[in-house]
Amino acid sequence: MNHRVLISLVNELMNNKIIKNVGVILGCSIVAKVLSYIWEATLAAFLGASDQADAFYMTTSIFGILYPILDLGIWKVFLPAYKKMLVEKKESDAERIANISITLFFVLSIALVIFLIVFAQPLVAVMASGFDSDKRKITIEYLRISAPTYLLMAASSVVGAMLQSREKFLGSQIREIGTHISKIIFVIICFRFLNIYAAVIAMIVGSIFRLLIQLPFINWKWKFRFDFHFKDKEILPMIKGLPSVAVTAAIVHINGLVDKMVASGAVTGAVACLNYGNKLMNVFSGMISTAISTAVYPNMIQCITNKEEGHLRRLLTKVISSLLFCIIPISIFCLVFSSQLVSVAFERGAFDSSATEITAEVFVGYSLGMLFIGIASVVTNVFYGYGDTKITMNVSLIEIVLNIIFDLMFVQIFGVAGLAFATSISAAICLCIRFLLLKKYIRISLKSISFEGLKILAISTISAFIPYILITNFLDVNKYISIILCAILFGTLYIGLALILHIETLYYLKNLFYERLHK
Structure with a gap:
């Protein structure tokens, strides 16, 4: 790509406010991920890799399957319809479908709460078949107590989509921060009195603050009223598309639950270690892929609506290249320093060295998939933009089947870590x-992207092993200082080598943020 095209694309992106939105989302994501880590580290210190931890994380995994139906599902089907109304200056219609949507999903929330309470026993029997009777009993109890968590999630998700549609990304993203802060404070204060039940009740507390923290950002004329017109012409397509969207949105959580189902028959703490490894992986990669995919989604819809295929192709190419540049080095760093990172993150209180060893192996397995999951979230948005939910659902179902097959194969070879692999x-x-099916709508050059990806992989590997050899083997410092020094040296080497090898994406990102600062 020549410099004129690059500058033109930079200006285009500036006009669409993508960089500003990515910055806001990334900033909120970093804070939210740090708070999420504090939440997990607090629970790890209190629970370690115990039977109670296994039961609690099996409960959260069941929630993880149903949660995307109310959150990511709403974001994919409600946001485009609401955004279209705003673009067409139909404010009253936009607020009408918002009220119907909140009513619809609140009704579904009530149904889900009742379902979880009534059918908790057979759900746990299926999903935690490897648990002994005592562990299954406490899992059922935790699931029933935490069921009301869903009551306000629907309203929170719809309000968040409304805020995003109006480019109030701070308001839509700050909900995660409010959720984690309220949970952390509650569990720290109440654990001495309520024990594990403090963590279970904290889920309900977090869902309440999830909605409340968004309300001050609503500064346009809108008044919520229950509206049961579910057969509205704008609502019916949303309802029809929701099942396939929900399956796709829940794929990561479904695979995580499948992993835990298989692990439930393994050693005590296996489920908890899977959870800790997965959460730590998300701290490093999730914030980047989420920020980028969230910020560019409205712009993708706009390009598709206006039939700007060239703009969409350039945007998608640069987004994928940016993910390569950011996620590959993070993955390599996590692979090389897996034990040190897990030790620094969790090894305290009831979380001992044996738990660190198992979690580090799991962390390696999940880290290998960082890049693929991140790019998939962006590519999937293209299919949603074209209104094709069948492709996304079918691929997601294939992924679930493959994960089950590989789980059963690899757990025999690698143990618990095999589930993450x-x-x-x-x-x-x-x-x-997904890339093969993407050709149905748009073609992008994967050759140049792949070549740049290989260069990034090479310099990431070199940048990681140099500090590993020099600092971990020759410097006698505590683990906290050691990992900080390794990260600093790694980052310095990576950027330096990227400049020497003229990694195109580095110059693209540098120009992007340079122009933004000067504006």
Whole structure:
């Protein structure tokens, strides 16, 4: 890509406010991920890799399957319809479908709460078949107590989509911060009195603050009223598209639950270690892919609506290149320093060295799939933009089947860590399938992207092993200082080598933010 085209694309992106939105989302994501880590580290210190931890994280995994139906599902089907109304200056219609949507999903929330309370026993029997009777009993109890968490999630999700549609990304993203802060404070204060039940009740507390923290950002004329016109012409397509969107949105959580189902028959703490490894992986990669995919989604819809295929192609190419540049080095760093990172993150209180060893192996397995999951979230948005939910659902179902097959194979070879490897390999295969199916709508040059990706992989590997050899082997410092020094040296080497090898994406990002600062 020549410099004139690059500058033109930079200006285009500035006009669409993508960089500003990515910055806001990334900033909120970083804070939210740090708070999420504090939440997990607090629970790890209190619970370690115990039977109670296994039961609690199996409960959260069941929630993780149903949660996307109310959150990511709403974001994918409600946001485009609401955004279209705003673009067409139909404010009253936009607020009408918002009220109907909140009513609809609140009714579904009530149904879900009742379902979880009534059918908790058979759900746990299926999903935690490897648990002994005592562990299953406490899992059922935790699930029933935490069921009301869903009551306000629907309203929170719809309000968040409304804020995003109006480019109030701070308001839509700050909900995660409010959720984690309220949970952390509650569990720290109440754990001495309520024990594990403090963590269970904290889920309900977090869902309340999730909605409340967004309300001050609503500064346009809108008054909520229950509206049961579910057969409205704008609502029916949303209802029809929701199942396929929900399956796709829940894919990561479904695979995580499948992993935990298989792990439930393994050693005590296996489920908890899977959870800790996955959460730590998301701290490093999730914020980047989420920020980028969230910020560019409205712009993708706009390009598709206006039939600007060239703009969409350039945007998608640069987004994928940016993910390569950011996620590959993070993945390599996590692979090389897995034990040190897990030790620094969790090894305290009831979380001992044996738990660190198992979690580090799991962390390696999940880290291998960081890039594939991140790119898949962006590519999937293209299909949603074209209104094609069948492709996304079918690929997601294939990914679930592959994950189950690989789980059963790899757990015999690698133990608990094999479950994480299975998830990453399934994600890699299905990303290839998505790229093949993407040609139905748009063609992008994967050759240049792949070549740049290989260069990034090479310099990331060199940048990681140099500090590993020099600092971990020759400097006698505590683990906290050691990992900080390794990260600083790694980052310095990576950027330096990227400049020497003229990695195009580095110059693209540098120009992007340079122009933004001067504006």
